[in-house]
Amino acid sequence: MESSSSEKPRNLGGSLPVPNVQDLAARPDDLTLTILRRYLRPHQLATGTHHQLIPVVDLGRLLDHHEHEEEAAKLSHACQDWGFFQVVNHGISDDTLEEMKRDVMAFFNLPLPDKTAFAQQPEWIEGYGQAFVTSEDQTLDWSDLYFLTTQPPTYRDLRFWPPEPSTFRRSMDRYSVETQRVATELLRAMARNLGLRDADEMTRLAAAQSMRMNYYPPCPAKERDRVLGVSPHSDAVGLTLLLQVSPVQGLQIRKGGAWIPVDPIPGALVANVGDVIEVVTNGRYKSIEHRVVVDAAQERVSVAAFHTATFGSTYGPLEEMVGGGEARYRSISVEDYVRLVVSSKLEGKNILDAIKIN
Template sequence: METEAPSRTGNGWTRVGKTLPVRNVQALAACTDELTAECLERYIRPDRDDGEVLSGEVPAIDLRRLLSPDHLEEEAARLRSACEDWGFFQLVNHGIPDEIIANIKRDIQEFFKLPLEVKNVYAQRPGDIQGYGQAFVLSEDQKLDWSDLFAIYAQPPEARDLSYWPTHPQTLRKSIEDYSSELMQVAHYVVTFIAKTLHIDTELMADKYVGQAFRMNYYPPCMSMAEKVLGFSPHSDGSFVTLLLQVNPVEGLQIRRHDAWIPVKPHPKALLVNVGDFLEIMSNGAYKSVEHRVTINANQERLSISAFHFPLFDGTISPVTRTPEEKVLYKTMKVKEYAELYMSNKLDGKRTLDHAKLL
């Protein structure tokens, strides 16, 4: 049965997505005797090798230096370069206490260790895209990602549906709330400095990152066919900015750069930040959202937490030009319109963003 979510929380975002239920991948991976070629057919990706894999180093940006008058100008120039050339950067010295980071990592790992029947208490329900399960599954014959997810809306507080917030492990709710609050402050700093590098009034961005949704990602190992499956299909993010915390040190994330894939090495003390589609539109293409994907390790699981920050659902996103001569490249769109387009299609590169471009 297909699920199409009307909003329980009034924030609008929960009602724009559709997904079909599919088999739990973590449970499938644990049944080694069932991992036949026929069983794995829907996960095998003929497009898996659609680009060369090259080495590269994602730039690191130091938030402490951005906040220092003595280093602001130099670090802001590095931030501008990272957003222009990469669309991704590692944010170091972000200021979130080590204890809060350690707690959320521990509790997410413990959640995914729970028996399937316990995790399924928080499964996606008909009419909602929050919960434990899958996303972007729109047909019975499309290729599937080798991963499970657990998604919740965390900000603003009135958007929360606490029936999805697990009580096992017992500390998880508090860990999520503590991390969410700290991350909102980090997102504020990131967006503020991005606005300054673009010479955009920060007030214009004040409502562009107020929504926050977490996607906790679990990528089981796939010993027999790791080189033929993907944990997450190539896509750009339908967010303003995304802040990712890697829970364990297993590699897998790759970003597309100059028609090649660049593996991202996890930084133990950093948050990985990337430009989302809404920021590309607002910056009039000065900062572009970047296609990325997740590959699978043959022997080790990988866990991460993606925090998507997005505009008010009933708001508008418009390109901002910095000179009278600058050509406008994107439409002014209702956030709701873009969100519906993004969430009602399977992940396929930056296809949704094409609808926002002016010919």
């Protein structure tokens, strides 16, 4: 059933070009209601008043023979009841994290012409710009992104890897290898929790990786409460590991009919179960909707490492997860799945809805 491809297919789909939000925010006097209207939403579900902390998983304890059991139970609870958790003691050095943060900030601080030299091309979302814009009349997100395919190295398109800052390629390479390791270890622990005979059925979901670097400028408009940095969605990948570059709150997850803020823990990564894990586990672990709100005065930057299977393989419920029941999702090749994702806008769990067996 599984084979992998060392080459990334071409023409997987792209996104319509949109205005640069960092540039708009830098010129608040030019931010007319006509321009802002593309970003305004009719109604927002309010942020929850009950402050809940999402689970924290200690990866060092999870990998420790003596302390594994208690931490595995925490991971199981996080995956089944939350879909989100923070990963501490992950083994990525402070130097690697800080260098990554510094270089991502340096890229976003380049003059606009220097960044648009790495603008996305029509056939794929790699590069600088925005993603999931499928029509001229959809509501836009108040953010810019810079998207790179990072693993395996044969998938990289170095046309989009900037020479400035000079350390960018090295820091991205180091950070990419380390986050892929963490994702693989977490997926292996999930496989054990699920009772799978072959952990490869889960760890293959970290064989490929891409990075989405997000820039959320402050929104100076008084209608800011109707603007979002990222629309509510679940991640259409296997496992996401998020590095919060700025200590500014913005990420919120949907739980119990309210939006719960995720407080950044210094040095931690925020992990979340993606749609692909929900498919593979036949709904045992569920992906969770999340969104990003924007601040009035402070910029926010984050880096999301998305982990998936390689091209040439297939997503579908594992036989062990279906058991004597019925598969809830149809199987789909990774190529067709990526084309489906890229051609859709971010909207709730619309990707899963498209492959659900009714």
